[in-house]
Amino acid sequence: MDKQATKRMTMAQAVITFLKNQYVERDGVELPFFAGCFGIFGHGNVAGIGQALQQMPEFRYYQARNEQAMVHAAVAYAKTRNRMQTLACTSSIGPGATNMVTGAATATINRLPVLLLPGDIFARRNVAPVLQQLESEHTQDISVNDCFKPVSRYWDRITRPEQVLTTLPEAMRVLTSQVETGAVTLALPQDVQAEAYAYPEAFFQKRVWHIARNRPDRYAVEQAAAWIRASQRPLIIAGGGVIYSEATGDLQRFVDQTGIPVGETMAGKGSLRFDHPLSLGAMGATGTFAANRVAKDADLIIGIGTRYSDFTTASKTAFQHPEVRFININVAEFDAFKHLAMPLVGDAKATLEELLTLLDGYRVDAGYRSQVEQLHAAWDAEVERIYAIRNAPLPSQGELIGAVNELSDPDAIMVCAAGSLPGDLHKLWRARHPKNYHMEYGYSCMGYEIAGGLGAKMAAPDRDVYVMVGDGSYLMMNSEIVTSIQENYKLMIVLLDNHGFKSIGALSRSLGQDGFGTRYVYARDGILPGDTAGADVQVLPIDLAANARSLGAYVIECETYTDFVAALEAVRTTERTSVIYIQNDRYQSVPGYESWWDVQVAEVSTIPQVQTARTEWEAMRAQERYFLG
Numbered sequence: 001m002d003k004q005a006t007k008r009m010t011m012a013q014a015v016i017t018f019l020k021n022q023y024v025e026r027d028g029v030e031l032p033f034f035a036g037c038f039g040i041f042g043h044g045n046v047a048g049i050g051q052a053l054q055q056m057p058e059f060r061y062y063q064a065r066n067e068q069a070m071v072h073a074a075v076a077y078a079k080t081r082n083r084m085q086t087l088a089c090t091s092s093i094g095p096g097a098t099n100m101v102t103g104a105a106t107a108t109i110n111r112l113p114v115l116l117l118p119g120d121i122f123a124r125r126n127v128a129p130v131l132q133q134l135e136s137e138h139t140q141d142i143s144v145n146d147c148f149k150p151v152s153r154y155w156d157r158i159t160r161p162e163q164v165l166t167t168l169p170e171a172m173r174v175l176t177s178q179v180e181t182g183a184v185t186l187a188l189p190q191d192v193q194a195e196a197y198a199y200p201e202a203f204f205q206k207r208v209w210h211i212a213r214n215r216p217d218r219y220a221v222e223q224a225a226a227w228i229r230a231s232q233r234p235l236i237i238a239g240g241g242v243i244y245s246e247a248t249g250d251l252q253r254f255v256d257q258t259g260i261p262v263g264e265t266m267a268g269k270g271s272l273r274f275d276h277p278l279s280l281g282a283m284g285a286t287g288t289f290a291a292n293r294v295a296k297d298a299d300l301i302i303g304i305g306t307r308y309s310d311f312t313t314a315s316k317t318a319f320q321h322p323e324v325r326f327i328n329i330n331v332a333e334f335d336a337f338k339h340l341a342m343p344l345v346g347d348a349k350a351t352l353e354e355l356l357t358l359l360d361g362y363r364v365d366a367g368y369r370s371q372v373e374q375l376h377a378a379w380d381a382e383v384e385r386i387y388a389i390r391n392a393p394l395p396s397q398g399e400l401i402g403a404v405n406e407l408s409d410p411d412a413i414m415v416c417a418a419g420s421l422p423g424d425l426h427k428l429w430r431a432r433h434p435k436n437y438h439m440e441y442g443y444s445c446m447g448y449e450i451a452g453g454l455g456a457k458m459a460a461p462d463r464d465v466y467v468m469v470g471d472g473s474y475l476m477m478n479s480e481i482v483t484s485i486q487e488n489y490k491l492m493i494v495l496l497d498n499h500g501f502k503s504i505g506a507l508s509r510s511l512g513q514d515g516f517g518t519r520y521v522y523a524r525d526g527i528l529p530g531d532t533a534g535a536d537v538q539v540l541p542i543d544l545a546a547n548a549r550s551l552g553a554y555v556i557e558c559e560t561y562t563d564f565v566a567a568l569e570a571v572r573t574t575e576r577t578s579v580i581y582i583q584n585d586r587y588q589s590v591p592g593y594e595s596w597w598d599v600q601v602a603e604v605s606t607i608p609q610v611q612t613a614r615t616e617w618e619a620m621r622a623q624e625r626y627f628l629g
């Protein structure tokens with residue numbers, strides 16, 4: 001190719017042509033990085049990116065219903081593909097753009113790559129203020145797109161067409177970086193999108209971004225091996241990094257050789273099969289008694305690919321051994337150093353390999369191992385007990401989770417994000433492969449579920465995708481049912497209606513606040529009734545099943561557990577997105593297991609229950625620790 005040759009095209013055409021030619025490679029497997037572009041057109045992108053997409057149908061365009069939802073779908077796509085592939089998202093200016101801000105935060109907090117291309121106001125300014133423009137009295141160099149800055153890992157505004165020559169490579173560096181990845185936002189002024197420039201043709205040649213497996217410092221690995229050999233009660237905490245690094249096979253080898261047990265975070269669940277005898281299941285505030293008991297007395301925590309959220313550490317109360325110390329295997333130095341750990345800054349797979357060779361001959365003490373195996377078995381029996389509850393008249397969430405787990409194909413993906421479901425699923429879901437449990441719990445964003453289900457199904461069309469969603473989340477965002485039907489991606493949506501917020505209701509009661517503002521009922525005398533009102537309330541005339549049907553879904557309404565089981569059988573063979581609607585009990589809960597989550601209670605209050613809750617909170621608060629090595 002003549003390196004000097006140029007081609008005149010619009011900035012938008014240059015962006016799409018470039019994206020189409022970006023590939024990634026890891027372990028010899030090469031993939032196109034972008035699976036296409038989601039979008040909703042308006043005056044801010046229709047004549048720019050919209051025109052380019054129309055002209056280049058080989059870069060697939062997907063028409064979404066809501067900009068936030070399309071970013072969630074792209075996030076879920078990237079999660080399902082272990083960050084090796086994603087989609088771009090194009091929006092108009094103004095509300096179309098700001099609708100993506102929540103999606104950007106979801107991506108960045110979960111460290112999942114998405115490329116956002118919001119339209120922006122005219123760079124040439126003479127026609128300002130344009131429709132939907134936020135005006136400022138002190139500068140013309142601002143637009144609503146500046147809102148993306150804190151929620152993006154890379155942010156840029158393209159005010160001249162040639163700027164993409166330096167910006168797009170930076171965007172790719174960040175998106176494919178296992179450390180820095182998240183939302184990349186390129187604000188594209190609507191006039192500049194349509195301006196032509198003579199771009200060097202070399203810019204558009206196929207480019208393959210190698211995804212490195214960085215290795216940790218040798219001294220640190222040797223120290224870590226020595227720490228492991230010296231420990232009596234080591235525990236691995238497996239986070240999302242194990243799965244994204246595709247290190248689950250290495251983790252199992254490590255566990256089999258050393259006998260060190262594993263607890264799993266929300267993002268890390270599925271790192272080790274649920275039935276491995278050294279699997280302790282979920283770790284932390286939404287954890288199992290098995291993981292939480294072992295964590296409490298562990299003298300060494302080996303965190304792999306975890307950022308130690310408060311749910312994982314039970315707000316720093318999970319680890320009570322007076323001399324507990326940490327080894328953190330993480331691609332990100334930032335996470336590797338948390339809790340003043342021995343930092344193994346590197347890829348999980350590469351690091352586990354190195355560490356394992358240094359642990360030749362090491363095994364945990366037989367007494368410890370047998371204690372772990374007993375806890376594993378006791379936990380399994382607890383799951384069995386909860387799966388077998390048959391609550392009446394309304395079924396319990398635990399038994400419904402059991403039915404979905406047992407009646408779904410073992411290769412399926414279950415998607416969830418917010419409400420009381422994540423805590424129950426973290427404990428109860430029996431993960432049979434690393435993609436079985438798809439939980440967005442970095443941002444726990446209500447509304448992610450159905451949109452995320454679409455992204456997961458697009459990324460894994462051969463797998464069944466089950467979306468588990470509460471009525472609150474369903475009401476917040478059900479729009480992508482329509483997109484799933486338009487694109488023929490069948491979702492199996494399990495809609496659990498408990499007339500409001502079961503999760504925040506229970507939290508509210510635990511704080512002495514009677515579930516105030518968490519029930520979907522009419523106000524009485526201008527006040528929304530709480531839980532002490534019991535059944536003495538006027539319910540709202542809402543029909544969510546009819547709502548789903550109106551969007552084109554095939555809907556099965558259930559009343560009993562038996563109906564639910566029959567519905568799960570029936571949706572296996574339906575042709576399009578199907579919704580199983582069932583009401584469940586607001587009060588029948590899966591218990592917590594010897595853990596805690598810090599939500600600060602009012603220090604002074606006129607309500608006695610709040611004062612009691614405050615006393616309990618103070619006792620738990622006193623158990624929070626600093627880990628100082």
Ligand SMILES: Cc1ncc(C[n+]2csc(CCOP(=O)(O)OP(=O)(O)O)c2C)c(N)n1
Nearest residue numbers: 419420444446470471472473500501502503
């Ligand atoms: C966008 C967003 N807003 C608010 C919250 C806080 N929040 C967490 S769970 C929840 C209620 C969810 O209700 P529903 O989906 O019906 O699930 P349930 O709690 O009933 O299981 C709320 C409001 C959130 N996580 N996300």
Ligand SMILES: [Mg+2]
Nearest residue numbers: 470471472500
């Ligand atoms: Mg609900």
